[in-house]
Amino acid sequence: MHFRFEPLSLPREAESLREEVRAFLAEALGEMPADRRASTWVGFDAEFSRRIGARGWIGMTWPKRYGGGERSALERYVVLEEMLAAGAPVGAHWIADRQSGPLLLRYGSEEQRCELLPRVARGELYFAIGMSEPNVGSDVASVRTQAKPIAGGWVLNGTKIWTTNAHRSHYMIALVRTSGETKDRHAGLSQVLIDLSARGVTIRPIKDITGGEHFNEVVFEDVRLPQSAVIGKERDGWNQVIAELAYERSGPERYLSSLQSLMQMIAAANEGRNGESLRVAIGRCIAHVAVLRQMSLSVAGQLQAGHAPNLEAAVVKELGTSFEQSLPETLHEVLGLEPVPLGSEAERVHAHLLQLAPCFSLRGGTLEILRGIIARGLGLR
Numbered sequence: 588m589h590f591r592f593e594p595l596s597l598p599r600e601a602e603s604l605r606e607e608v609r610a611f612l613a614e615a616l617g618e619m620p621a622d623r624r625a626s627t628w629v630g631f632d633a634e635f636s637r638r639i640g641a642r643g644w645i646g647m648t649w650p651k652r653y654g655g656g657e658r659s660a661l662e663r664y665v666v667l668e669e670m671l672a673a674g675a676p677v678g679a680h681w682i683a684d685r686q687s688g689p690l691l692l693r694y695g696s697e698e699q700r701c702e703l704l705p706r707v708a709r710g711e712l713y714f715a716i717g718m719s720e721p722n723v724g725s726d727v728a729s730v731r732t733q734a735k736p737i738a739g740g741w742v743l744n745g746t747k748i749w750t751t752n753a754h755r756s757h758y759m760i761a762l763v764r765t766s767g768e769t770k771d772r773h774a775g776l777s778q779v780l781i782d783l784s785a786r787g788v789t790i791r792p793i794k795d796i797t798g799g800e801h802f803n804e805v806v807f808e809d810v811r812l813p814q815s816a817v818i819g820k821e822r823d824g825w826n827q828v829i830a831e832l833a834y835e836r837s838g839p840e841r842y843l844s845s846l847q848s849l850m851q852m853i854a855a856a857n858e859g860r861n862g863e864s865l866r867v868a869i870g871r872c873i874a875h876v877a878v879l880r881q882m883s884l885s886v887a888g889q890l891q892a893g894h895a896p897n898l899e900a901a902v903v904k905e906l907g908t909s910f911e912q913s914l915p916e917t918l919h920e921v922l923g924l925e926p927v928p929l930g931s932e933a934e935r936v937h938a939h940l941l942q943l944a945p946c947f948s949l950r951g952g953t954l955e956i957l958r959g960i961i962a963r964g965l966g967l968r
């Protein structure tokens with residue numbers, strides 16, 4: 588067993604989109620300060636998402652009949668990397684565009700697709716992912732939230748935690764147990780679509796260390812779901828979740844989260860500060876970004892070709908999040924910058940990213956779990 592990272596060059600139609608996206612972002616973001624740009628895909632701005640939707644930059648690869656643009660995964664890649672590099676507030680539509688939409692396209696019913704996807708593509712409808720629970724993180728297969736069958740549907744009870752944007756989303760796609768105890772823990776799981784405004788849903792925001800409220804605890808108490816809430820096949824949730832993770836783990840958001848730290852280093856070098864050591868650090872960081880980008884692009888190419896590069900996606904996430912996690916420390920080492928939340932723009936960027944960086948390698952699967960997947964993929968365990 589081995590990795591496959593075929594080199595890939597972006598086709599002309601993808602490259603030609605770049606200037607259009609840059610021009611739009613220059614106008615739309617204007618003088619947005621760097622510490623706000625540092626939030627990148629956590630930044631939430633519904634109006635901005637609607638503008639992106641109107642441009643046709645959400646659901647870009649989906650069929651036109653569901654509101655998509657029938658463009659390639661590589662064109663989409665260019666839009667994403669430009670958005671992230673500029674620090675655009677893409678958080679409102681990010682999860683639906685990256686994950687929930689493709690999941691519904693692949694496993695959803697025709698009714699779910701027709702009803703939901705066009706609204707996602709317009710930047711109007713937002714989704715949350717409900718996998719983690721109290722005491723259920725890395726070991727997702729041990730989820731306990733349960734949907735019990737009743738006449739005409741299901742009744743849902745349980746708690747999800749760390750649910751990004753649940754308080755601002757319309758729907759959650761959750762992994763839940765739909766059959767009682769089974770010998771095979773993976774066998775009784777299903778994915779269900781939950782309307783977050785339904786009776787019995789309580790959403791409590793959890794503050795992160797920067798004071799931001801991005802993730803939540805979501806409690807379900809006797810929530811009624813229609814029969815049609817199950818996405819794909821009942822009890823096939825585990826396989827569906829595994830397929831979904833390739834979309835989640837390999838995109839440019841897995842190495843660009845702290846790009847603003849690197850931009851601060853470049854700005855300092857442009858001002859003639861710190862000489863040789865700063866230039867060496869910048870060169871090393873750019874070399875890392877260039878390699879990670881090639882690897883991530885290669886996975887996008889494989890997804891476009893209809894493959895399921897789960898192993899390669901895990902490698903990109905392991906290396907990419909380790910890199911983006913190291914950037915604030917590098918900024919501190921080469922410029923001696925201290926994290927001052929109310930200080931200069933550079934200090935504010937540093938304070939924000941230094942505090943957020945530990946979570947980069949947790950969200951979407953921890954380093955240890957990814958290393959386990961990689962080792963298994965290589966036949967080492």
Ligand SMILES: Cc1cc2nc3c(=O)[nH]c(=O)nc-3n(C[C@H](O)[C@H](O)[C@H](O)COP(=O)(O)OP(=O)(O)OC[C@H]3O[C@@H](n4cnc5c(N)ncnc54)[C@H](O)[C@@H]3O)c2cc1C
Pocket residue numbers: 715716717718719720722723724725726748749750751752802946949950951952953954955956959
């Ligand atoms: C910013 C952020 C956003 C998130 N958003 C969402 C979301 O929208 N939806 C959602 O469902 N979840 C979300 N999560 C939760 C995230 O998926 C979990 O934090 C992650 O899966 C790890 O689970 P845990 O925190 O319970 O840690 P645990 O699973 O308890 O792990 C604790 C430590 O033990 C290690 N460990 C665990 N098992 C093993 C093993 N078998 N071998 C070796 N080491 C192991 C882990 O690597 C980790 O270092 C989010 C998390 C963060 C930080």
